[in-house]
Amino acid sequence: MEFVLLIALPVLGALTLAFLGARREAPEINAAFSLGTFIAACGLTTRVISEGELLIGREQFFIDPFNVFLVTLTAFVGWTTSLFSRPYMRIEREHGRVSPGQLRLFHSMYQLFNATMLIALTTNNLGLLWVAMEAATLSTVLLVTLYRTPASLEAGWKYFILCGVGIAQALFGTILLYFAAEKVLGSEGVSALLWTHLNGVKDQLEPAVLGLAFVFLLVGYGTKVGLAPLHNWLPDAHAEGPTPISAVLSGLLLNVAIYAVVRCKVLVEGALDSTLPSRMLMGFGLFSVVLAAFLLWRQRDIKRLFAYSSIEHMGIITFAFGMGGAVANFAALLHMTVHSLTKSAIFFAVGHAAQKAGTQVMDDIRGLITISPTVGWGLMIGSLAILGVPPFGVFASEFLILTTAMRQEPWATPILLISLGIAFAAIFGRLQPMVFGETTARRLPHQPAMLPVFAHLALVLMLGLFIPPYLADWYRAAARLIGGD
C-alpha cells in the first residue's frame, strides 16, 4: 500500500500539474504531492524495519536495506526542494524569466522526475532499472533548457546526447547480463533479469561475459554518475538549468546512478571472483576526484563550481565502494546521504544568492552577509560542511574512507588527501569574498526560503556528531548486503 502510494503520488502529481501547473497555487500543489510521497516513503521504511525485505508486484519491485534508505532520502530531498522552488520559481516568473507554460512544464516534469528516480531505486528488474534511468534523463532535458538561452540549449543537448549514448552502453551491458543469466535461470518468465534471482545464482554466471557486461554497465551508468572522463554533461546541466533542478540532479540523480552501478557490481563481483570491478571503481573514482579538484580552480560560475564539487564527491563515493568491505561501504553510504543533503542545501542558498545578484558569475556576487545574513551564513556553513570541516557528517564519512584507504590501499591515501586539500583551497578562496566582501547592493526585499537549507545542515551536523542506533544498524545491514564481511 505504502509502496503503491510512493510511486503513484508523483505520477499523479505529474498529471495534475500538467493541467494546473501554471496556476498561482501550483507550487503548493507541487509541494503537497512531494510531501505525500515523503510520508509514503516513511511508512514504507517503518514497515521494512519491522517486517524485513519486501517483494512487490510479482517480484518486479523489491525493498531491502540498501534501497530503502535511498528511497527515504530521495523523497525527503524531493520534498524540501519543492518547498525551495516555491518562492524561487515565483521570483523567476516575476523577473519574466519563465512563462506560465514553462512553469507548467517545470512542475509537471519535476514530479515525473521524482517518480522515475523512485522506480529506478525500487525496481528488482535490471531492465526496468535501465528504462527508469533513461526516463529520468528525458524528464529533465527540457528542464535544463527551461530558460531557452543559447548556453542552456547547449547544456541540454550535451546532457541528452552524452547521457543517451552512455546509457546505450548500459543497455548493452544489461543485454549481456541477461544473456549470461538466461543460461542459468532459463528464459521462461522474466526471472533472468530480476536482481534477487541473479544474486542467488551469481556464482554460476559466466565470468567472461559478466566481466564484459560490467565494463559496459560501469561506463553507461558511470556517465550518469558523472565519473571523469565521462563527466562533460554534468557541470553544464547543473549550471544552466533552474536551481531546484541543479539541486535534485546533484543531490539525487547522481545517487541513483551510483546505486545502479553498485547493484551491478555486487552481481559481477560474485561471479568473477577477481578484483577487476573493484579496481575499475577505484580507478574511475580516484581519477574523478583528482580531475575535479584541479578543475575547481578554473571555475568562474558559482553553480559550475559546486557541480565540479559534486563530481569530486561522486569520485570519493565510487572509490569507497571500490575498496569494499564493511567499513568502506558504510562510509560510502553515509557519504551519499550527507553529500545529498549538503549539496542540495548549498544549491538552495546559491539559488537565492544568484537570484539576488542577478548573475551566477562569482566575481559579481559580493557581500552576501550584508544583503541577506541567512543566505550568507547558509552558503558559508553549507560550503564548510561539504569541504569536510568537522563536526559535520561529511567529515565523519571522509575520515572513515581515508582511514580505510590507509589500511587497504595505502597508495591512494596521499592522492585523496592532496585532492581534498586542493578542493578546499579552491572553494574556500572563492567563497570568502562572496560572503564577506564589500557590496553596494541593498538588502534582499523578500524573505528567502532558508528553512530547507538549515534543516538539511542540521541533519548533516547530527550525522556528524551522532548517528542514531537504528540508522547505524540500517547502514550496516546495507553495507553487508553490498558485500562487506
Add this chain to the structure above:
Amino acid sequence: MEHLTLDLQLLNAFAALLLLLSFAMLSQRRIVSLVNLLALQGALLCAATLLLAWRTGEQHLYFSALLTLALKVVFLPWLLHRLIRRLGVYWDTEPLLNVPFTMLVGVLVVVFAFGLAQPIAELASTATRNAIGIAIAVILLAFLTMITRRKAMSQVVGFLSMENGLFFGAMSATYGMPMIVELGIALDVLVAMLVLGVFFFQIREQFDSLDLHHLETLKEDQ
C-alpha cells in the same frame, strides 16, 4: 563447413545487409537519405525478427517485430522527415573526417567488433550467434557516425541506428529481452524522439540553424 538451412542463410543475409546499411549511413551526407536508410534498417530488423519468431516459435518475438514495424519503420522516419521539412535541413556539412578515411576506420571497427564478440558467440546457444559480431559492429559504426557528424539531425539518426544495433544484439544473443523491458525501451525511444522534436525547434529558434558548432561554447573552464 556445416550445412545451413535456408532460413538461417536468410537470417545471415539480413545481418550482412544490416552491416552494409551501417556503412552506407556512415558515408551518406544527404539527411533525407540518411533517414531512409534508417527506415530500411528498421525494416530489415523487423523481417529478421519475424523470421526468427517463425523459426523458434517464440510468441513475444512476433510482438516485438510488430513494435519494430510501428516504431522504427513507420513512426520515427515519418517524424524525422516531418522535422526535416519543417526545419529545412537537407544536407550535412562536410563531415569532420573525409569519407574514405571514415570508411577505413569503419573497417577497423568491424574487425574489432568481431574480436569482441568472439567470447560471447562461443557461449551462445542461439542459432543466430554468428550475428552477434555484426550487432556489435552496427553499434560501433553508429557511434562513429555520431562522432563524425556536425548536424544535430545526423547525430540523432546515428543514435537511433545504435539502438537498432542493440536490439539486433539482444535478438541474436538471447532471442530478445523480456517483453516488459522491450516495451519500456520502445517507450523511452519514442519519448526521446518527441523531446528531441521540441528541442530542435528551441535550438532553431535560438540560432537559426541546427549546426552543432553553435553549441560548442561551454568549456571546462567557464
